[in-house]
Amino acid sequence: MRLISTTRRSLRRLLPLLFLPFLFTGCGPQQTLQGIFAQPRTPHEAYARQLRQAGLDRTALGRDWLAAADRALQDSLVVTLPFRETGLFRAEQAFAASYRYAVRAGEQISISLTLEPATADVRVFVDAFELDPADPRPRALASADTLSRSFSYVAEDDRQHLLRVQPELLRSGRFTVRIRRGPSLAFPVHGKNDVAVGSFWGVERDGGARRHEGIDIFARRGTPVVAAAAGLITRVGETPRGGRVVWLADATHGRHLYYAHLDQQLVQAGQLVQPGDTLGLVGNTGNARSTPPHLHFGVYRRGWGAVDPFPFVRRPDTEPAAPRTAPERLGQWVRLTAPRTALRPAPTAPKTKPATGLPRHTPLLVVGATADWLRVQDPSGRLGYVPAKSVATEALRREALAGPADLLSHPTAAATPLDTLPAQARVAVLGEWSGYRLVRNAAGQVGWLRQG
Known part of the structure; x- marks a missing residue:
């Protein structure tokens, strides 16, 4: 634990080196892709370069940040437009969210990201890419960061596009991302649509x-x-x-x-x-x-x-519905209430056979919310969506420990102990998974205990 704290203190001393002003490469609603490409590097690429120059790519958090950025381009969740999601990022964990969506040639895609007022000064990198089945490398389309977190661009072809949202290191906050379609031309008959x-x-x-x-x-x-x-x-x-x-x-x-x-x-x-x-x-x-x-x-x-x-x-998309889940649920653990529930790759994905789903009482970390769905992370680290109505927020039960037990950071035998709980310590059991139970102790600390 002392090594982790020392590393974080070193990172905090080096991070000011990364706060140099970057040229803004986003575009206003009327700009075209030609204008977007006027700058040679995106803000995200410039930040990653300075991470490496400062040697932060040799730290655990720096490596995790770069890996999260690359993983987001390969393992995105599928959404249907118009789309709106409220999500959470935490200082202690490298984070990058990605959303894949279908576009038609001629549509103007408008993207906006807003932060809570308390974290409005956090730099969040927003990058749109085009995916080509014949080329494994996504093609950059448009970018934004601190100066404006909104931009639009015109789709050149019927393709899959991808949006990546990633905050700078060691910052926490909630964000809301919106992706909408609209026309790139005015309607050609007066008074009609x-x-x-x-x-x-x-x-x-x-x-x-x-x-x-x-x-x-x-x-x-x-x-x-x-x-x-x-x-x-x-x-x-x-x-x-x-x-x-x-x-x-x-x-x-x-x-x-x-x-x-x-x-x-x-x-x-x-x-x-x-x-x-x-x-x-x-x-x-x-x-x-x-x-x-x-x-x-x-x-x-x-x-x-x-x-x-x-x-x-075509007419512009209407404003997508706001999440019905309370904002404070973001970053909290919930548990499944159905016998088998599959993690879906999209909020509207067809149901998967129950036999392949997660068992009842599996704890899930809420990392995002749409109108009727939660984007969650299961104990193994997989991301996906579940219906908001399929989870419970209250504890499964409360119990007193029969003997001393290590409170673990993850549900694995090699996990780092967070604390040692004494016999008769009372805990709230938040869920159960693969021979472990997720608990919260009297001090509010959350971790895993071995079953039995």
């Missing part, structure tokens, strides 16, 4: 000879059709299939927006426009003469061709 879309990408056309390369947005004839992005009008013309059409080049993002079946065109080629500027009026010209008035809207990406426009214009 994605509810007005009546025909979607990929629907068969001409008896199956081709597929719909856009979406159809239905509105009254004469409804203004507006620019969904700032850019240059590259073409205004008429074709047999599209009728009266307008092409808008969104050079910032390397895409072309296609407006078809217009009743009137109100712009000219070479004209610069801003989001919301009127380009024409809804109609049914071209091969849409037998259908109600609507706008055919298409998105064409440089080097890709046509892509599904819906994610580009």
Whole structure:
């Protein structure tokens, strides 16, 4: 124990070396990935580099911090957007949380992290990555730390993305992370939203000879059709299939927006426009003469061709529900009440066969909470989610020890003794697991005792 305390005192003397100002590499809501990559290193990478330069990678806590960062990129929990979770990090343990989520090309992903006011000065590194099945190395997308813990970016492809949240060493606090989707383009029909879309990408056309390369947005004839992005009008013309059409080049993002079946065109080629500027009026010209008035809207990406426009214009996610679990439960132990409960990789994961789950009364450390789920760590160190209703917070029982017993840090024979409890010491049993029971003594200290 003296060696651990000495190491921590040494770390506290060295840690001020790491508090040098870093350039902020996050981005505001309107910035693109090109702006995000202007800095050569993320705040997390710069902090890790200074850890090594200060020799802290040769200490147990320093090694654990670096290992937790790498492990988070390989072993993330799966979440469904929109997502919100409140979590806890503790000074005595290196911590990194990671969340994996699916995105569609054209969605703008907004990420924010807030801390309790009492710990608002803690540096927390927030990094988003793209996962490519063909490449084991995650590709960095966007980052933030002290100056702002919020950023947004536009998804370039249908992929899995990963968010890592990691605080600096030797700091404690509670955080709330939010991940939401929104459109990267303005809606192209004035006064409408994605509810007005009546025909979607990929629907068969001409008896199956081709597929719909856009979406159809239905509105009254004469409804203004507006620019969904700032850019240059590259073409205004008429074709047999599209009728009266307008092409808008969104050079910032390397895409072309296609407006078809217009009743009137109100712009000219070479004209610069801003989001919301009127380009024409809804109609049914071209091969849409037998259908109600609507706008055919298409998105064409440089080097890709046509892509599904819906994610580009979908409505933003609503604010996800707050956790129903009281904040003080974070960092506390609970126990399972069902006969068998599986740790799930996601708050909405399908049920696992009961035979493979954890037994009743298994103690679980609460490290995070969503609306109806708890993110927990089992006694072996595995992370996962369990329904909040499947655990109890009260002690299993209270008992007096028959004889002296070592209070252990972990449920293993090689664990470090935290204390020796005398015979007849009264303890509250918080749970049982694999021949050990988790107890809390009269002084409030929590540890493990061997059964029997």
